[in-house]
Amino acid sequence: MSAASQDVATRNSIFVRAIIYVVLILFAIYYLLPLYVMVVNSLKPLDEIRQGNMLALPKQWTIAPWLSAWSTAQIGVQPVGLKPYFINSVLMVVPAVALSTILGALNGYVLTKWRFKGDNIVFGLMLLACFIPFQIVLIPSARILGLTGLAGTITGLVLIHAIYGLGFTTLFFRNYYEAFPTELVRAAQIDGASFFQIFRRILLPSSGPIIVVTVIWQFTNIWNDFLFGSSFSGFNSIPLTVALNNLVNSSTGVKEYNVHFAGAILAALPTLIVYIVSGRYFVRGLMAGAVKG
Amino acid sequence: MSFLKISNLYKNYGQVEILKDINIEIDKGGFLVLVGPSGCGKSTLLNTIAGLEPITSGEIAINGKSVAGLHPSKRDIAMVFQSYALYPNMTVAGNIAFGMEIRGVPKDERDKAIKQVSDILQIGHLLDRKPSQLSGGQRQRVAMGRALVRDPQVFLFDEPLSNLDAKLRVDMRTEIKRLHQRMKTTIVYVTHDQIEAMTLASKIAVLKDGILQQFGTPAEIYNSPANMFVADFMGSPAMNLLNCRLEGGAGSSLSVILDRPGDQPLALPIKLANGALGAYAGKEIIFGVRPEALTDPDGADRNAKSIAEGECLIEVVEPAGSDTFAVTKLGGKEVVARLRADAAIHAGQKTKLAFNLDKAVFFDPKSQLRIA
């Protein structure tokens, strides 16, 4: 190949590269625009929003809408802000995620390393749980919560979310442990380790990536859930998503868009943080299942 | 009294019979090798001894006591796995001491035991490393260390050397033999490599398709294989198994008649034929002769009582340094002869070969069982 044509080739590849970057940047702007609008308008006084330009930067910066959304805004009939509901959500999400992850890991462990007659049928049924729509389980769940006296409590919500998530967490862990060498379990058996000792000392230490995947998955799903939250919560257990809806729909006086924007960002913040902190492991964990060895 | 005794053992996976009527016993301090092609059930048999797999019927007894229903950790065994199965999250020392830790052995005792074992295996400098930081040979040693530290009644080895490269494999083989001579603990050792089986074993059990083909000392297995499978499987290069006709009988002496391409059939008179062979006079049988029993006349065993010689057309000559292998054709098959390194032979020429008939074996072509 002559030097000239090589030159053309290089110039071509630079050109292609430039186009790719331009397209990528356009997409990034397109995706980030809503977030930009929310952030910008949550930092303006309400007057500025009413004047019309949603895309403009604030002329007068203020964090008052954030403070209001957090602690004084009218939610339904009470002027308490989102804070108590944020706490409700945390109290619901943390135990539900922990419970479903631990049980999913145990299920995966049993289904791959302590196989029993009909284990594949059990796994198939659990998989089916992943495909059952929320709406179908609403009424049976309500009935069970009523019978157990857990209706309207945070414990009840934890239970529903943990059980509903079990299909997914079991699927994740089973597929991960399927590739885990069974000889290690056998070696530990000969060493005299018990069922739980093998789980805790041999399997769990190697489960980092899949735990991250499961926790992110469960955290975002449960944190963002609206249907179970609005169906099963009582006066003292309303989660943040439902409260946000109440905030936006509170019909006293003017619509405080800046406060609504701030509240929406507050509600999304935890999932954002979880993704940013552990997103790298998330991808790695997903890959670990896909590519063996 | 036998120390490890397996009687009438059957093992099924669902409807499939994996092990069929296995009977094996080995004395205290013995070295039992289970050998056979891949998939024949060796690992399964070893796992049933370890208690990692339940058996369908039959009995396994260690030191006179049945181990039925005993948990693997209660059988007083230690196992080395083919993949080594080192706990990836623990250091070498942690791996070796894990069993003791579970049993609640105090820390200073554990450290003493780790020290002792790591001295024997020369892995003292590796104790703080994780398995992922070790070479294949080092991992193998650590796996051995984890077994040694238990000081069990029986060691179980599942193809411990098959993941090592050729040179290291030979070294470790010697080392395992040395360890056994020193500790005198009973060992059950699984391999698909017949050389490992011959060099290590005090008793060999040859398995095929879950059926015990033959159980005996290495010499018995090698010299008097029970059937054609064992004859072919044990020994390298493999035994020559040739179609031939048996002539004579009823008073006259017997001869083996082998067809040769482009020549008269070769007749080998058998001087010391036993009675069983006589019944096959006039019939087609399989004549088995190992390459080292088929030599140049000068290289033939001087103590052999029955040697027959015959001219054979050499097709290929393969000098191997210590010996020269020659390929000829008899009874319609290629035959490997093992000659002295400096034997004067050339491909395409006829050469006189000596058959050591003391070492020859005969098989029934239908049942494949040995006649004599």
Ligand SMILES: Nc1ncnc2c1ncn2[C@@H]1O[C@H](COP(=O)(O)OP(=O)(O)O)[C@@H](O)[C@H]1O
């Ligand atoms: N868990 C199992 N379920 C069904 N079949 C099995 C199982 N484990 C092994 N087998 C079968 O048993 C036979 C013997 O296996 P194995 O003992 O591992 O052979 P090897 O002699 O190579 O060690 C093989 O045919 C294998 O397919």
Ligand SMILES: [Mg+2]
């Ligand atoms: Mg095997």
